[in-house]
Amino acid sequence: MRLVDNHVHGFWLTTGDRGRFENGLNEANIEPLADFDSGFDTQLGFAVRAHCAPLLGLPEHVDPQGYWERRQQFTEDQLARVFLPAAGVSDWLVDTGLPGAIAGLSEMAETSGGSVGEIVRLEHVAEQAAAAPGDYADAFRRILHQRSATAVATKTVLAYRGGFGGDLSEPDARSVGEAAARWRDAGGVRLTDRVLLRFGVHEALRLGKPLQFHVGLGDRDCDLHRTNPMxxxxxxxxxxxxxxxxxxxxxxxxxxxxxxxxxxxVYLDVGLSINHLGARAEAFIARTLELAPFRKILYSSDAFGPAELHYLGSALWRAGMAAVLTGFVARGQWSQADATRVADLIGCDNARRVYRLS
Known part of the structure; x- marks a missing residue:
């Protein structure tokens, strides 16, 4: 099956040290890991050694030092050319709102051999609008329409900027203008103003294109208890x-x-969590299949940084889905044909319908 990765970021373009790599295996800690800690001693770290090592010519479960020494023999671009094609992804839908030396749309397409689509991050549009002359709301609308014309979706990181609790209704024009003036005076970076966040979300709704919400786990500036989608x-x-x-x-x-x-x-995406749960990803996948309609579940990796993550998202999802679905079939609860059809729906067909991919 050729998957549609409905939310992903670019891989690193520059070489880094072991500390950067091990931090890349930790989702929440934005500081260098403690001296006693190791990104390899996590479910994700074990998964890297189990599933990624053979693609670099190493035995499964190679020790961390052996993996790192082998990894150092490649540039980040070379690693991406190993891991991205191996993911078996036909379409990468890329959130381009993250800064840093990471692959953009053209690098993702050229390296993977797949198609790409852009996901426009609303908070990045807001920063561009704050830096533009004239009325903030007009600038936001203009930039959003320009950027979304060729994009497949928009995304908000409201979860990182105060969470979902409280009023999320559309603010009036006067409130937007006053909030924009305050934010511009403060420098116009890292939007946390609730009025402007609400404004951006409602402008995105008017586009009619899918709007993605980050939900649940993330960096430690995400107040997890405020990201419950209820x-x-x-x-x-x-x-x-x-x-x-x-x-x-x-x-x-x-x-x-x-x-x-x-x-x-409403649709449910299973990305990011699968990589970080590693050997426990199967249980997570099974829980997503409890109540959500099967035509409402989508695959993604949410990979960012190490190219291993672009591959692992696919490898762990495939293995987890196979284990869960064959269990259903073995117990006589599902037919083999239904299991195959549901895997196709979640792996690619649902995303093609939702994002109107050719």
Whole structure:
């Protein structure tokens, strides 16, 4: 099966040291890991040694030092040319809102051999609008329409900027203008103003293209208890017909599954969590299949940085889905034909429909 990775970031373009690599195996800690700690001693670190080592000519479960020494023999570009094609992905939908020396759309396409589509991050549009002359709201709308014309979706990191609790209704023009003036005076970087965040989300809804919400785990500046998607209920009741994709979701995958069942417009994505759960990814995948309709679940890796993550998302999802679905079949609960059809839906068909991919 050729997967559609419905949310991903670029791989590193520059060589780094072991500390950077091990931090790349940790989602939450944005500082260098403690001296006693190791990114290899995690579910993700074990998964790298189990699944990625053979692609570099190493035995499965090679020790961390052996893996690192072998990895150092490649540039990041060379590693990407090993791992991205091996993922078996036909389409990469790339969130281009992250800074740093990471691959963009053209590098992702050329290195992987697949197609790419852009996901426009609303908070990045807001920063561009804050830096533009004239009225903020007009600038935001102009930039959003320009960038989204060729994009497949938009995304908000509201989860990182205060969470989902509280008023998410559309603000009036006067409130937007006053908030924009305050933010511009403060420098116009890292948007946290609730009024402007709400404004951006409602402008994105008007596009009609899928709108992705980061949900659940993330960097430690994400207040996890405020990212429960059940806090979006009032917003979802008023959000119209635009598809809403709940990304990642751990540890709220069951809540997200309920919302996918309750609202025609809500979809559940299983990315990021699978990589970090490693050998426990199978249990997570099984929970996503409890309540969410099978036509409402999407695959992604949410890979960023080490090219291993672009491959691992696929490898662990395939293995986890195979284990869960064959279990259903073995117990006589599902037919083999249904298991194959559901795998196709989640791996690629649902995303092609939602994002209108050719």
């Amino acid at each position: 806090l979006l209920l009032d917003f979802l009741r008023e959000s119209g017909t635009t598809p809403i994709v709940l990304l990642h979701c751990y540890p709220y995958e069951r809540e997200a599954g309920y919302l996918a069942q309750a609202f025609n417009t």
